[in-house]
Amino acid sequence: MDLGIDRQAPVPVVQQIVSAVAEWIRKNEVSPGTRLPSIRQLALDNLLSQSSVIEAFERLVAQGLLASKHGSGFMVAQPATGHEQHWYEGAEQGWGAFTDSPLGELKLGCGWLPDAWRESDDISYAIRETSRTDTGGLFNYSTPLGLPALRAQLLRRLTRIHVATSLDRILTTHGASHAQDLLIRTLLKAGDEVVVETPGYGNLYRQLAFQGVTLLEVPRTRGGPDIPALELLLQTHRPKCLFINSLYHNPTGTSLCRTVAERLLELARDRDFLIIEEDVYGDLQHASCTRLAALAHDDRVIYVSSFSKTLSSALRVGYLCASAAIIAQVAHLKTLTGIGTSRFAEAMVATLLSNGTYRKWVQRLRKRLSTQMAATLQVLEDEDWQVFAVPAGGMFLWVRPGLADPSRLQACARRLGVLLSPGALFSPNGEYSEWLRINVSYAADQRALALFRAMGPARSTSTILKTTPM
Known part of the structure; x- marks a missing residue:
């Protein structure tokens, strides 16, 4: 079996073995029970160490693709029975x-x-540094608004992108989805109407529908929401909020233009609705860009972001920036439903921000x-x-x-x-x-x-x- 290992590739050799064996089984429709070549032979044919092959096979066993039997080596496993499913993001198998x-x-x-x-060395360093310098993070709850050291770093970051705020207006969350969930449950009730972009982020649609909120669709154009369509919709509806992904929109990749942003803020003031601006891809910006939160908005814009897309999804560190009144309400719900966020994870992110690594x-x-x-x-x-x-x-x-x-x-x-x-x-x-x-x-x-x-x-x-x- 030729595994096609590329030693110049950034992917570790063990993971290449895992992927190659899985691909061989899938492409050739190998029957369950089929024995694989011996570890020694596979290592010899591909100029690999036997330990690398063993580790790859053990991973495939853990994934349920291979099975091992003492004295018989490794073989293709029987398919899972019953209704066992693998983890996926979203609520449907269709994802x-x-x-x-x-x-x-x-x-x-x-x-x-x-x-x-990913660059795991940076995270490993932050884990060691946090364990050494902030031992309280291993044992204690964070504060209702989030770790002060992280919020101080976030304030500096927001100031650099011209989002005017203060420490008491920043609250940390378990990622952007958690921030949106807290906002939905704080600001909306069943039967309320909100404006969403289409196409847009599927999980947001499901969060809103779960709370019984009615979705009003506005097409996403290359410069943001379709303003004529929104103006027409506002003639017959009174939405409480508009949800928007301003920069590098998911899924179209488009970004908000200045004229559309200014009109959105005018409509928000005239028609009395809030705008929840998600900016989880904003750190990927190359040049000047338009954020609603960076314009004069009279506290009508709530800014949401996280480090999941750039640093690590596993850390689950996000945040939102809003008026003091909304922050107080959201902080109460955050404490009531989850006590608080992870002080240790927030300390790690604060370390990476403060030393320039991020x-x-x-x-x-x-x-x-x-x-x-x-x-x-x-x-x-x-x-x-x-x-x-x-x-x-x-x-x-x-x-x-x-x-x-x-x-x-x-x-x-x-x-x-x-x-x-x-x-x-x-x-x-x-x-x-x-x-x-x-x-x-x-x-x-x-x-x-x-x-x-x-x-x-x-x-x-x-x-x-x-x-x-x-």
Whole structure:
């Protein structure tokens, strides 16, 4: 078995072995019970250490893809029975791009960075430093508003991006989704109306629907919400809030333009609604940009962000910035429902912010994403894919095949081992769409490139069926 190990790749060798064996089983439809080559033979054929092969096989056993039997080596495991499911983000099995599958499919449409792009040494350092200098973080609750040291760093960051606020107007959360949940439960009740962008973030739609809130849809354009559509909607509705993703919008990658931002604030004042501005991708900005929270808004804008997309999803550190009155209400609910956030995780993030590590990491990340964005756009252009907009940064593209039949897309992706995030996931009603979200940090993978080629111009069905990942 040739595993195709690339020792120059940033992906660890053990993980390459795991992915290669999983891909071999999937592509060849290997039957359960089939024995794999011996560890010694596999290591010899691929110039690997036996310890690396053993560790990879043990991981595959833990994932349920392989089974081991004393004296018989490793074999392909029987498929799971019953209703056992793997973890996924969202409430439906349809969110296939978020499934933690043992087959190792490429999550081309997911919303986070690949593990190989992460810099774990920085987090390891922060863990050691926090354990050494803030032993109280190992044992004690945080304060209702969050760790003071972190909030002080957040105040400096917000000041740099021209968001005027103060320490008593900043509250930490378990990520941006937690911040939005607290705001929804504080500000809204069943039957209230809110404006949401479409396409938009599916989990927000579900959070709102769970609370019985009515969603009023406004199309997302290349410069932000469709203002004429919003003005028409406001003639017959009185929404309490408008939810917006200003920079590097999920899923279209677009950013808010100044004229649209100013009109949104005018409408918020005239029609008396609040704006919840999510900015979880804002740290990826390259140049000047428009944030509603950075403009004069008379406390009508609530700013939400987190470190999940840039630093680590596992840390679950986010925050919101609002008027003192709203902060007081949200802090009460936060304490009532969860006592508080993780002091230890917040201390780690404060350490990375204060010593400049996070700033340097984000600079490297911006450059890498920019390079990969340009490369992906070129491939899509060469293969005649349609791109909704060319983003100024971030990690998302909103695309669809150009000339090839879109109905073949899912079948082709399954054959290539690619998990997609189709447009229906970004619609409040799950409405079908030919558009899909692409995460450019995964788009250099050979399986993604094969998919782009297979769905390019004048590709026949036979071409697609013969296409296999390199």
